[in-house]
Amino acid sequence: MAILVTGGAGYIGSHAARALRRSGYEVVLYDNLSAGFRRLAQGFELVEGDIADEARLRPVLARVDAVMHFAAHAYVGESVENPRKYFRNNVLGALTLLNSALDAGIRRFVFSSSCAVYGVPEQSPIAERTPREPVNPYGASKLFFENALQAYSRAYGLRSVSLRYFNAAGADESGEIGELHDPETHLVPLALAASTPNGPALRIYGSDYPTPDGTCVRDYIHVNDLADAHVRALQYLENGVGEKSGGSLAVNLGTGRGHSVLEVVQAAESATGRPVRRTIGPQRPGDPPILVADPAKAQSVLGWTAKRNLADIVSSAWAWMQKNSSSS
Numbered sequence: 001m002a003i004l005v006t007g008g009a010g011y012i013g014s015h016a017a018r019a020l021r022r023s024g025y026e027v028v029l030y031d032n033l034s035a036g037f038r039r040l041a042q043g044f045e046l047v048e049g050d051i052a053d054e055a056r057l058r059p060v061l062a063r064v065d066a067v068m069h070f071a072a073h074a075y076v077g078e079s080v081e082n083p084r085k086y087f088r089n090n091v092l093g094a095l096t097l098l099n100s101a102l103d104a105g106i107r108r109f110v111f112s113s114s115c116a117v118y119g120v121p122e123q124s125p126i127a128e129r130t131p132r133e134p135v136n137p138y139g140a141s142k143l144f145f146e147n148a149l150q151a152y153s154r155a156y157g158l159r160s161v162s163l164r165y166f167n168a169a170g171a172d173e174s175g176e177i178g179e180l181h182d183p184e185t186h187l188v189p190l191a192l193a194a195s196t197p198n199g200p201a202l203r204i205y206g207s208d209y210p211t212p213d214g215t216c217v218r219d220y221i222h223v224n225d226l227a228d229a230h231v232r233a234l235q236y237l238e239n240g241v242g243e244k245s246g247g248s249l250a251v252n253l254g255t256g257r258g259h260s261v262l263e264v265v266q267a268a269e270s271a272t273g274r275p276v277r278r279t280i281g282p283q284r285p286g287d288p289p290i291l292v293a294d295p296a297k298a299q300s301v302l303g304w305t306a307k308r309n310l311a312d313i314v315s316s317a318w319a320w321m322q323k324n325s326s327s328s
């Protein structure tokens with residue numbers, strides 16, 4: 001069985017591609033390399049193209065059985081500054097991909113969604129039935145596409161799983177691939193970089209949140225645990241269990257455990273054996289105090305739970321960072 005992985009040269013897509021291959025699937029990566037990296041696609045067939053390019057997609061879709069769609073812009077702050085960019089790619093481009101897949105006869109679709117669809121929820125942990133009220137264009141674009149998948153499943157029999165990631169972090173244990181973003185804005189790589197002699201100090205965004213130590217709490221999930229959940233989602237679609245619910249499922253992917261920014265800093269110090277230089281700055285606009293998943297549905301429907309903890313996340317990210325800095 002062959003799977004098209006859009007955004008397969010990106011951080012999460014490249015890890016999912018390896019997990020699929022380990023499970024015996026044939027994998028074709030599709031990426032326009034606007035945010036992806038050729039080195040993350042090494043060892044795989046990579047078709048360079050945009051998800052909005054129907055002509056480019058058509059022959060590729062003709063030879064696969066399912067789509068995993070990762071290709072998206074994913075900076076919350078940028079989406080507020082430049083919503084046009086986000087709606088063009090994450091909605092318009094994604095719809096072109098979806099329609100092309102449907103036209104090619106594909107009926108199985110796995111989508112990278114985000115906890116950003118919940119906005120600033122009142123309760124914690126967050127279950128899937130929590131109202132979806134995104135507070136930025138990035139979250140709105142993800143919710144739009146989830147809704148499209150739901151409508152397509154009712155109308156056209158497309159079967160889909162939307163996976164709502166909490167905070168993806170860490171790297172493949174092989175050290176061959178890991179987190180690469182340009183610019184890097186995420187806490188784990190920035191905290192690790194701040195422990196190196198030449199790395200900039202970490203700015204902690206706010207220490208006056210209503211949380212135990214005053215810093216934001218997030219649910220950090222290892223990228224390979226995410227990757228495994230994608231394989232499970234595909235198997236769920238293959239087994240045909242979702243028929244009754246109209247065939248579209250949305251599932252949180254998190255550990256169910258929250259960690260504060262300061263706890264991540266401590267984990268980074270343990271992994272590197274060096275202090276993380278940091279300053280305390282003001283809150284970053286739009287950051288909710290606490291985002292933690294209720295992962296029960298992923299366990300009951302997909303049989304999936306996270307296997308790796310914060311220490312595993314940070315140590316694998318550190319191994320990747322060391323290897324990456326020595327090889328580049």
Ligand code: UFG
Pocket residue numbers: 074076114115116138166167168185186187188190202203204205206216217218261284287291
């Ligand atoms: N943080 C800092 N300093 C930094 C970077 C981050 O203190 O330099 C803090 C943030 O305030 C936040 C936590 O570390 O409390 C995690 O921040 P990240 O930027 O690593 O991740 P976000 O929680 O902002 O973003 C994640 C995903 C997005 C998704 C969002 C949903 O990366 O794709 O959750 O809210 F949209």
